[in-house]
Amino acid sequence: AQSVTQLDSHVSVSEGTPVLLRCNYSSSYSPSLFWYVQHPNKGLQLLLKYTSAATLVKGINGFEAEFKKSETSFHLTKPSAHMSDAAEYFCVVSGRNDYKLSFGAGTTVTVRA
């Protein structure tokens, strides 16, 4: 079985400063990993995905994540936070032979002006 652990339940940053959201995964095989964002009262939006290609994955809105197998990590970063980045972020892993997704507990990002 696969699972993800998001190490921070809440991250607060100042506008214009870097954002780091940490995610560790557990899987007995090479996983597919995703980051999704959920803005208040909105649906889930895919930020980026890793599917065994390049280990550094670039996503939308300036986000990127690096897959590190040795550390079983898939941390999400953004060089400069914007007010519109305030949202809930989910690290997600998918099964090997099925389409089921396992979600992390989520990280709430707040951005201070």
Added chain:
Amino acid sequence: SAVISQKPSRDICQRGTSLTIQCQVDSQVTMMFWYRQQPGQSLTLIATANQGSEATYESGFVIDKFPISRPNLTFSTLTVSNMSPEDSSIYLCSAGGMNTEAFFGQGTRLTVV
């Protein structure tokens, strides 16, 4: 990409009643799923909606409480039966996955009073 329409978007229901949520995808998809997001929580998979056969339920979810239909490759319904206040959640429909992006509906916000 796929666009998923869910309805209703929200509802307030009396305890003991049932609500059926509809999920329509704008293209044929192999896999459809139903998730629950309880207040302030992450997403939990309820079941996989299988076209032409009974849904596959995750541990803790049963067909009598959450009957699911999947009559074709673009449509599914989830019924929340004999509702109690503990069923107050956001219910989300999803399609796709397996190393590709999973698309989500906007969700149905259910309040049981």
